[in-house]
Amino acid sequence: MGEKTTTGKADRPKRPIEILRDRLGGVSKELQASVKEQGRIRKLLRGALAGGPRTVPELGAECELPTTTVLWHLMAMRRYGQVVEAGEAGDYVRYALKGSE
C-alpha cells in the first residue's frame, strides 16, 4: 500500500478569520444560542406577516412572544428593508413584509 497523501482541512494554513476565531476562543455558547433564537423569531414573524399586516400585540399573540421582543426584531427587520409600515390600527402601527403591503 502506498503512503497516504493528506490533503485535508488540517493541512492547509489557517485563514485570518480562523485565526481570529481561535484567538477569541471561538463563538460563545450564548452567542450561538442568541443567533439561533434570532432565526427562530424571524421565521415566526415572517410566517405571521405572510398572512397580512399585523400590529405588535397581534404578532405577540400569534407567535407567543413578548411584545417588546416582537418590537425589537420587527424594527431590526424594518431597518434592513424586510418590513414596512402599513397604516395604523388604533394606537398601534401595522407592519407588513416588504413588497406585500
Next chain:
Amino acid sequence: MPEIRKRYDALVIGGGITGMQAALDLGEQGYDVLLVEKYASIGGIMVGLNKVFPTLDCSSCICTPRMAESSHHSHIQVQTWAEVLKVDPEGDGFVATIEKKPRYVDEDMCIGCSKCELECPVDVPHEFDQGLGARRAIYIPHGNAIPQKAVLDAEHCIFCGKCEKVCPTECIVFDQVAEQVETRVGAVIIATGLDITPMARKPEYGGGRLLNVMNPLAMERVQSSNGPYGRVLRPSDGKIPRKIAYVQCAGSRDRSIGVPYCSRVCCMYSLKQALLLRHYIHGVEVTLYHMDIRAFGKGYEQFYQRTMKEGVRVIKGKVATIKEVDNNDLVVRVEMLDEGGRVEERRHDLVVLAQGLVPAWHAHGVVACDEASDGFMATPEGKINPSFTTLSGVFVAGVAAGPKDIPDAIVEAGEAAMAAAGRLQRTGWHKVPAVAAAAN
C-alpha cells in the same frame, strides 16, 4: 488613514462637539492637532440628538458640518476607534500613548457601501440607538458617521465569512490587532463629554427594569427621523403613547446617589422633547413634574413659556415612585407641591426620566490632573482661566469640566484652544509664522 505621527502641537481627547471645536480653533491658527475619539465615528452625543433648544434646529445638521470640517482639515488628524492610555509630561510637552483598537477593516479601502452590514446575519442592540434598534456585527456606526467606514464587533461575530465574500474592495482584515503608538504633543485638551446618571441608582423609579421608563437619550433617538422606530412608540409593545410624563431631577440634586449638583440642561431638554412630542403625536398629553424650572440661557425662558402655551402641563410636584401596572402602563406617585403637598397617583403610558450628567471619562491613571469632588475635572482657576486644570499644559473644555449646554461647551472649547495656543507659543513648541510675525 494616515499613521499617527511622532509629534503634534496638540492632542484633543474626545471627538464630540467640544473636541471638534477645540481642534478646529487650533487648526485654523495653523497648529497641528491629533483628535482622538474612542467610538468609531466622531460627533459624540450631539450627532445622536434630534433637535437643539431653544431654536429647535436639527442637531445633526449643525454637528455634521463640524464633523466634516474636522475630518478634512489640513491641520487636524482624526483617529477614531482609539483610546488615550497615558499622557506623561516630558520637557515642555507630553508623551501620549494611544491604543488603536482593531477595526478589522482597512479604512483606506473601505468605501462605506454597507454590503458587509447587509449580508451579516447577526443583529445586535445598537448603542447609537440606546439599544432600542439593531445593528449588525459588522456595521457602519450610523448614517451620519465620519468616517463612513465599517467596523467589526468581533465579540458578536460568528465568523461565517459572509462579509469578506461580499466586500467589493476586499477590505475586511481579520488579522488586525490592537496597536499602541507613542506621540509627542505640546498641549492637551480634555473634551471627553458626558454620560447620564445610571437608572440603576434610582430603584424607586424602576431601577432600569421598567420597559416604558426611558432615559432622555433614548427619547432623543425615538424622536429622530432616523431613529430606531421611525416614529414615537413606546418600547414595551410599540404603542403610540398618549399620556407621557417627564420626571425632573431624576439623577441630579440628589445626595442619595452622589449627584448633589444641578445638571443645568435637564429642564431645557425635557421642555424641548415635551414640546416636540406635542408636535409629533396628535392630541398627546405631556406632563412635566418638577421641583423648579431652571431656564437661564439666552431665549430659554421664552422657550419655557412657549412650551406651556403649546399645551405641555408643567406641574410643581416631587415624584416619589414609579410603579408598573397592567399593560406595562406606569403609575406615578407624586406630591403636588402647589396643592399643599397632596399625594396623587397618576397613570401614564410612558415616562421619561430627566437624568443628570456625569463625566464620561476619568483622568486617574491616564494623566495627572485632579478631579473635583463631583468627579468632573478640577478647574482651580475657574473664574479667570476656566479651561486650566491642575496640570500645566493640560486644558479641559465642555462637560468634562462640569455640566453645561452646547453653546457654553463651544465657547469653552474656544477658550481651551486659545489657552493651548498661548502655551505652544510660550514654550516655543510651535511658533506659527503668521502669529509670531504679528507678535514681533
